[in-house]
Amino acid sequence: MKKKTAASLKALALLLLSAGALTGCGSGSGDRSSGSQNSSGEDNKLYVYNWGEYIDESVIDDFEEETGIQVVYDVFETNEEMYPIIEAGAVKYDVVCPSDYTIQRMIQNNLLAEINYDNVPNIKEIGTEYIDMAKDFDPENKYAVPYCWGTEGILYNKQRLDELGVPYPTKWADLWNPQLKGEILMHNTLRYAFMAALKIKGYSLNTTDPNELAEARDMLIEQKPLVQAYVIDQVRDKMINGEAAVAMLYSGDLLYIQEMSREQDSGYDLEYVIPEEGTSYWIDCWVIPANAEHKENAEKWINFLCRPDIAKKNFDYITYATPNKGAFELLDDDLKNNKAVFPDLSALKNSESVHYLGEEANDMYNEMWKQVKAN
Template structure:
C-alpha cells in the first residue's frame, strides 16, 4: 500500500506540475479502495485510450463519502460498497451511467447484477467491480480448536491475539449476527446489546485495523483476524498456516461497484474507464493481483488454475451465501447512532 501511496502521490504531484501547461490533456480522476487494482491496468488504460488516470485511495466508505459530497476533488469514477451507493443515490450524488458507452457490461454475471438491484434498482448507476464476504482468518498454529463461529473473536482465551475490523458497519454487523439479529438492525435495544458485546471485546483486541490486517496475519502477529474474503487467498498464499472461514451465524456479503459521482467533469472518460475495467482480460489481471472475487464471467472463464477457479473462498457455494446478508443504507439518523455507539466502544 505504501508503494502505491507513494506512486499516487508522485502521480498527483506530476499532474499538479503539468496541470497548467497542458490544459487539453485527457484525464480521468479515479477514487478507489486501498490496494484494490493492479497498477499495470492503469498503464494499459492510458496506452489504449490516451486518457491519463489520476488515482486516489480511501480506506473506508465513510471516509470517501464526505469528499464526494463536498466536491472537494472532481472525481470521475468511485468504487463504494453497496449500502454507500444506496446512500449516494438517495442523496442524488450520482449520474446515471450511459450503458451505450459500457458495452462490456455483458461480461458481468447477471446474477450479480440482480443482487446489485438491492441497492441500485434497475442497475442504472453502478457496475459491479468486486464482491465478497466478511469472515475470520485464523492461524492454524495458534488456534487448535475448530473455528466455525464468531464466538472465537469474543473468547478471552485469545486476548491480545485478535485483530478487529476498524469499520463501523462491519464491527456492528458481526456483533449483530452473532447475537442472532439482523445486521441491518435499526432497533436501539439490539444495537445497545451489540455495543455491550463489542465493549466486552475491546480489552481482548490487539488492534483495530482495515488494510493492515493482511500483513499482520501473514507475519503471525495475531491468531485471529476479521478480514474481507478477497484478502484471504493472498494471505493464504503468503502464509499457508492461515485459514479463512465464514462463521455459521452468517456474515455480510458485499459488492463494490463503480459509480460516476456528480463531481465528474468528464463522464465519457469515466464510462470509458468502467468499460475498460469490465474487459475480461483486465478483470482477470485485477483478480490475480488483488484476489478479490470478480463478478466478471469472462474473467472467471479465463482463470487457468482450477483450484482458484473453484475456490470456495473466492466463489463461495450457495449455502454459505444463504447465510450472508448485504448491508443496507439505514438513513442519516440510524447511521449516526451506529457511529455514536462505535465511538463509545473505541473511546473505552
C-alpha cells in the first residue's frame, strides 16, 4: 500500500509554488545511495530523480538486470524542492520527472537537454494525443516524454448526497450549494481552489488579470462558510470514512480511494465527475538535465519505461493514467472504459494545464489567497 500518493504530493507542490517556497535539498530513497555521490566516468551509472511512490521499484531492478546499468535513485516531494537542485547543478542527475509547469520553467531557463529520439524508439508507444498535450509546455517536443497524466474533478459520496436530498454534482458551481454546508472539502492549494471559481466565471485558470482574480477571490470568500475543510492528503481518509459528501480531487487518487472504501464495512459508493465548466489537466514527463553526465543511459531509461509491459507494471502500482497506448491495451476492459481515470481528451472542453506564471503573478495569487483564508 502506498504511504502517500503522487497526486497528493502534486497538490503540496502547487501549494508551495503559490507561496513561493523553495527548499534546497532532495530526499534520498533510503535503499539506494544518494545522487550526491555522482562523479563523471561511471559509464554504467544512472542518477534518477523522481516523485516519491511514483514507480514500481521492481521496474528499477528489471532495468538494472537488462542493461547492466546501476540506478542511483533519489526522490523529491515537490517540484519546488526539485527545481533548485537541478538549477544549482551541484548534484548532477541524469533523468528527472517534473510536472508540466516546471518543465516549462526549466526550458525557459535552459536547464534541459534535447532528447535524441533515435535512442528512444519506444516513443512510438506514447499516444499522439499526449505528445500534443506536451506541446503546451514543450512546443517542439524536444525535451519531455510523457509518463503519467490526470485531471482535477469532484469526488462525491452517493449515499451521503441521497441522505441530504442533494443531486449528484456535475459542475464546479455545485460546490457553492448552501445545502452542502459542512460537507465540502476544497483543495488547500490556491491554484486549484482559484481554478474552480475561475472556471465558473468562464476565465482561464492561468489568468493574470487582477480583476478576474478578484472576482474568483470574492467567490471563494462567499463559499468559505460552506467548506468543512481545506485539505491535501486528508481528503482520502475523510472521503473513505464518509466524513464529507463532496471533495475536489485529482483523478490519480480515485482508484485508491474507491478500493479502500470498498474494504470498509460502510462501503460508500464514491464516484468522480469532471465538471461541465472545464477543469485542469496535468502531465508529468521524463526530462534530461542539460548537465547530465550519462545522457545515453537516461535515454535507455526513458525507452525502457515506454515499453508497454513496463508501463503496465507501473500503472498497476501507482494507478495514474498512462499515456502509453500499448500498456493501455493490456489493461482489463473495466479500466480501459473507466472515463474517470481515462477521460476522452476531446471531451475535456475548456480545460487547461497549469502554467508557470512568474513571481509577480504568483505573489498576486498568494495575496488573494491570504485574503480568502483571513475571512
